[in-house]
Amino acid sequence: MGVTDSPFIQACYGRNKGRIPVWIMRQAGRYLPEYRAVREKASFVEVCRTPELIAEVVRQPVVRFGLDAAILFSDILTMLTPMGLPFEFPEGGPRVADPIRTPEDVERLVEVDPEKDLGFVLEGIRAIKKILPDTPLIGFAGSPFTLACYMIEGMGSKSFDKPRRFLHEFPDAGDRLIAHLARNIGRYLKAQIEAGVDAVQLFDSWGGMLSREGYFRWSALPAQKIFETARIAGVPRILFVNNITPYLDMIRDIDCEVVSIDFRADLSHCSEKLPGKSIQGNLDPSVLFGSLRDVVTRTTRILGSIENHDRFIFNLGHGIQPQTPLESVSAVVEAVHNYR
C-alpha cells in the first residue's frame, strides 16, 4: 500500500474505508528506551541537526507500535536560530539567549532560507523517506504566536505574560513580528513538502491563551496565510490548537483539511462545529498513567463519540509525557486498530 492510499492520508481527506489511523504527538521521545539510548550519545540539539539520527528516532515508535504516520523529529524552535535568535536546551526547557524586548529587536529579525539555513532538517526528511518509504511522514512548524511566546518570554511559562503584553504595548511591532513569522513558517513548511513530507501540522500550542479577538488577529489570520503558502495538492494541512473550544467558529473558516483537538474539548461538539474537516484527537495524555482497562475504556469511548469514522485520526489531545508506560501506548494502538 502506498502513502496516498494509506488510512492516514485517506482519513485526512475524509474518505478512509480502512482501519482508523493512529499516531501520537511527540511520539519520538524520552518515554522510549531506544530514544534515551540515542540521547546517551547525543544532545537533543545534536539529534535535531543530524539527518541519520533524525531518521533513526523517527523510525523507533513507528516500528515498535505499528503507528500509521511518522512525524519529523525536530523542534518548533529550530527556526529561531536562523532568524537571529539562538537558543539552548539546558535541563528544564528552552532558553533564548537574547529575547525580543523592544520594537527595534523585531526589525533586526532575519529572513530564513530553508535550504541554506535548515538544510539539515530537509536532509533529515530525505533520510526518513529512504528508510520509511511507505509510511506517511508529517512535517511541522510552530504557529507564529507560539514561536513569538518563546522569542519574547525567552523560555517556557505558564501564562506567557510578556508576549501578551508586548502585542498590546507595541501593536505595530507585534503585527510585524507575527507577519514575519507567518511568511517564514509558510516558506519552511513548503520546503518540507518539497523535501518529501506527506502532510504538515501547525502546532498552535499557546494560541489558546488569547482572547477571541487576539486569537483572530495573531493566530487565525496568520494560520490562513501559512496554509495558503503550504497549499499543495495531495498534501493535507493539519491545525493543532491547544484549548480550541473558544475559537471553533473562526477555525471553521481556516483553509485546512484536518483540525487536531486538545484533550479538554468535547470531540463530537468540535466535529459538529467544523463541518467538512477531518478531526484528530483527543485522549488526555495523563490517562496513559492509569490502568490498562481504563486506557482501553477511554480510547473506545472517544471512538464511539465520533459520527464519521472515515474522517477521523486517533491521537492524544497533547504531547505524550516522559515516563508514560509503553504498555499503555500499545493498548491504545491495539484498541484503535481493532475498532473497525
Ligand code: CP3
Ligand atoms: O515526536 C514528535 O512529535 C516530533 C518532534 C517534536 C519535538 N517537539 C521534539 C522534542 C515536536 C513536534 C515538538 C513540538 C514542540 N516543541 C512544541 C509544540 C507541541 C506541544 O507540545 O505543544 C513545543 C511547545 C516545543 C518546545 C519545546 N521542546 C519545549 C517546551 C521542550 C522542553 C520540554 C520538554 O518536553 O522537555 C522541548 C524539548 C523537546 N522537543 C524534546 C523532544 C523529544 C525533549 C528533549 C530531550 O530529548 O531531552
